[in-house]
Amino acid sequence: MTTSERNVVLHVDDVSKNFGGLHALSDIDLEVEEGQTHAIIGPNGAGKSTLLNVIIGRLAPSSGAVVFDGQVLTGRKPHQINQLGVARVFQTPEIFPELTVLQNVMVPAFAKRDGAFRVNILRNVAGEAALRDEAEAIIEDVGLSDRRLSHAGSLSRGDKRRMELAMCLIQHPRLLLLDEPTAGMSRHDTNTTIDLLKKIKARGMTKVIIEHDMHVVFSLADKISVLSGGRIIAEGLPDDVRGNIKVQEAYLGGAHRLEATH
Amino acid sequence: MALFQLSRRDALILAIFALVVITMPVWTAPFGANYPGLMQKFAIYAIFAIGFNILFGLTGYLSFGHAAFLGVGSYTAVWSFKLLTMDALPALLFAVLISGLFALAIGFLSLRRSGIYFSILTRAFAQMSYNLAYSVLTPITNGETSLQLTLQDPRLIDLALAPRGAGLPTASLFGMSLSGLSGFYFCAVVLLIAFFFAQKVFASPFGMMLRGIKSNQMRMSYTGFNTRPYALTAFVISGMYAGLAGALLAVTDPLAGAERMQWTASGEVVLMTILGGVGTLIGPVIGAWLIKYFENIFSSFNEGILGRFFDFVPAPLHDTVVAIASKFVGEGWQLTLGLLFVLVVVFLPGGIMEGVRRIGALFRRRGSPPKAGAMRVQPAE
Numbered sequence: 001m002t003t004s005e006r007n008v009v010l011h012v013d014d015v016s017k018n019f020g021g022l023h024a025l026s027d028i029d030l031e032v033e034e035g036q037t038h039a040i041i042g043p044n045g046a047g048k049s050t051l052l053n054v055i056i057g058r059l060a061p062s063s064g065a066v067v068f069d070g071q072v073l074t075g076r077k078p079h080q081i082n083q084l085g086v087a088r089v090f091q092t093p094e095i096f097p098e099l100t101v102l103q104n105v106m107v108p109a110f111a112k113r114d115g116a117f118r119v120n121i122l123r124n125v126a127g128e129a130a131l132r133d134e135a136e137a138i139i140e141d142v143g144l145s146d147r148r149l150s151h152a153g154s155l156s157r158g159d160k161r162r163m164e165l166a167m168c169l170i171q172h173p174r175l176l177l178l179d180e181p182t183a184g185m186s187r188h189d190t191n192t193t194i195d196l197l198k199k200i201k202a203r204g205m206t207k208v209i210i211e212h213d214m215h216v217v218f219s220l221a222d223k224i225s226v227l228s229g230g231r232i233i234a235e236g237l238p239d240d241v242r243g244n245i246k247v248q249e250a251y252l253g254g255a256h257r258l259e260a261t262h
Numbered sequence: 263m264a265l266f267q268l269s270r271r272d273a274l275i276l277a278i279f280a281l282v283v284i285t286m287p288v289w290t291a292p293f294g295a296n297y298p299g300l301m302q303k304f305a306i307y308a309i310f311a312i313g314f315n316i317l318f319g320l321t322g323y324l325s326f327g328h329a330a331f332l333g334v335g336s337y338t339a340v341w342s343f344k345l346l347t348m349d350a351l352p353a354l355l356f357a358v359l360i361s362g363l364f365a366l367a368i369g370f371l372s373l374r375r376s377g378i379y380f381s382i383l384t385r386a387f388a389q390m391s392y393n394l395a396y397s398v399l400t401p402i403t404n405g406e407t408s409l410q411l412t413l414q415d416p417r418l419i420d421l422a423l424a425p426r427g428a429g430l431p432t433a434s435l436f437g438m439s440l441s442g443l444s445g446f447y448f449c450a451v452v453l454l455i456a457f458f459f460a461q462k463v464f465a466s467p468f469g470m471m472l473r474g475i476k477s478n479q480m481r482m483s484y485t486g487f488n489t490r491p492y493a494l495t496a497f498v499i500s501g502m503y504a505g506l507a508g509a510l511l512a513v514t515d516p517l518a519g520a521e522r523m524q525w526t527a528s529g530e531v532v533l534m535t536i537l538g539g540v541g542t543l544i545g546p547v548i549g550a551w552l553i554k555y556f557e558n559i560f561s562s563f564n565e566g567i568l569g570r571f572f573d574f575v576p577a578p579l580h581d582t583v584v585a586i587a588s589k590f591v592g593e594g595w596q597l598t599l600g601l602l603f604v605l606v607v608v609f610l611p612g613g614i615m616e617g618v619r620r621i622g623a624l625f626r627r628r629g630s631p632p633k634a635g636a637m638r639v640q641p642a643e
């Protein structure tokens with residue numbers, strides 16, 4: 001494979017999604033290249049989360065299809081899509097509040113190791129030293145070591161988000177979908193998270209990231225798509241999109257935030 | 263071997279539990295509960311509740327129909343006695359298998375829904391099972407009159423080995439009769455095995471996945487788990503526990519009636535589990551013991567006993583006090599149980615085990631003040 005050849009790993013092909021009369025997504029085409037970080041920005045209600053929901057199989061598209069690494073995801077069950085190597089951080093953290101942070105991070109590791117279903121009664125969780133060590137290392141990466149024996153439900157919103165990120169990272173997904181991963185985090189934690197995401201990027205993980213914080217977007221993105229009213233209204237390299245502010249102003253209304261990060 | 267490994271903590275709990283169960287005839291004596299018939303029930307319903315808790319406590323799926331599997335276990339065991347042998351082991355084995363198959367079918371259908379709809383489905387299936395047993399399947403269940411041993415039973419294996427004796431036989435284990443105290447000890451050993459297996463489930467990755475389903479089923483599926491077969495496996499395991507308990511009821515008294523499948527029996531195991539502590543290992547056992555104690559001892563109190571108990575009350579009030587108190591015993595024992603249940607659920611939502619934990623924490627705090635922020639999460643015991 002030559003370096004000039006584009007290796008598209010995620011292909012959103014002409015996807016539309018209607019909720020009754022509401023066109024949440026209209027004819028979305030998106031190509032994400034292997035190892036790249038693709039940011040999706042746009043105002044509230046633009047359809048960003050809906051797009052991720054279609055990719056991970058939470059919602060079936062009204063038309064169109066999603067292809068990941070040559071496999072059609074559309075029509076597959078969420079657990080099958082995850083087993084193909086797609087993990088997601090949700091906009092509102094989806095965690096196991098009654099379990100400890102350590103357990104929260106270990107559970108996904110079992111899915112990765114043992115598959116979608118395995119009745120494993122002979123083993124003892126306490127004896128899974130390798131998995132626990134890995135979980136503890138990743139918990140340390142996201143900066144939650146001192147909370148690892150706390151109930152996840154007792155964490156702050158930002159900490160829940162970091163833990164959810166750890167839950168995804170322990171699976172070493174090939175495609176990581178992040179829905180506003182730094183919302184609710186302090187500036188300091190946001191920067192730590194950016195560093196962490198840069199580090200995993202260096203390992204070649206492909207990411208789609210939705211973010212309102214332009215500092216995060218321009219720190220991480222290789223490519224940006226601007227979504228508004230369910231349509232992609234602009235797309236390009238970060239500098240192109242930044243220069244394209246005039247076009248966005250009408251839709252984004254938050255263009256000043258883009259300029260502010262110059 | 264991995265099969266027999268327990269963490270040190272679990273091994274200790276098992277040892278203490280074994281001691282408590284084996285010495286039951288001693289410590290139940292002061293409560294007037296040390297007769298074999300009741301202690302057998304203590305062991306049997308503890309098994310029922312432990313199994314129920316594997317489903318309800320770990321996955322959060324609340325079944326209102328588990329008595330159906332108890333009944334299936336009893337019928338299967340009695341048939342095993344009638345057709346093959348009075349030996350208890352084949353009866354238990356068949357009961358566990360058949361009730362497991364029943365649970366597979368009912369669970370497969372019921373688990374298509376969750377929450378209250380799941381509960382209603384299980385309740386409906388149990389009601390259907392009851393009606394089938396009571397009238398439709400009379401050739402198998404003997405309907406109203408209950409399935410019993412008769413002097414004409416083929417008992418193929420037994421009669422091939424020895425001639426038919428006079429009178430009805432009792433269940434046995436390798437030729438040893440299982441009536442009275444030996445019947446209790448047999449149930450006790452089965453209880454310990456059932457408890458050990460539950461410990462294995464609780465400590466295993468499988469148990470952890472079930473807890474994940476209870477906590478956030480959606481997260482489980484986006485994490486790569488096919489949650490339906492996990493819940494179904496838990497359902498089948500708990501159905502097998504119920505079948506095992508039902509078979510033991512038949513071992514201690516070779517008789518199976520449809521009323522064993524009635525919805526009140528399904529509700530009872532829910533009460534046992536909640537009363538003792540959902541999701542804990544010991545809680546359901548305590549709940550089962552308390553409820554069976556109330557049922558058997560409180561219900562046997564009559565006005566004569568109460569009259570003597572309240573002897574110290576002056577004469578003009580005596581009859582009134584006895585009259586009021588009598589509403590809570592005898593036929594009214596369920597009133598007392600209901601009150602106890604309400605008190606526990608309101609003040610100790612985690613059941614009696616939560617009370618135990620709180621008292622434990624109180625003592626620990628007295629001993630050494632905990633460091634700030636050093637909140638250790640206790641695994642369920």
Ligand SMILES: Nc1ncnc2c1ncn2[C@@H]1O[C@H](COP(=O)(O)OP(=O)(O)OP(=O)(O)O)[C@@H](O)[C@H]1O
Pocket residue numbers: 019022024042043044045046047048049050051091
């Ligand atoms: N399950 C649903 N049923 C009906 N309407 C929905 C559903 N999910 C989303 N919508 C609607 O679709 C539109 C797009 O919603 P979406 O959550 O994708 O927006 P978003 O870009 O993620 O916004 P935000 O930045 O606020 O998270 C909104 O108008 C929303 O109300």
Ligand SMILES: [Mg+2]
Pocket residue numbers: 048049050091179
């Ligand atoms: Mg959103």
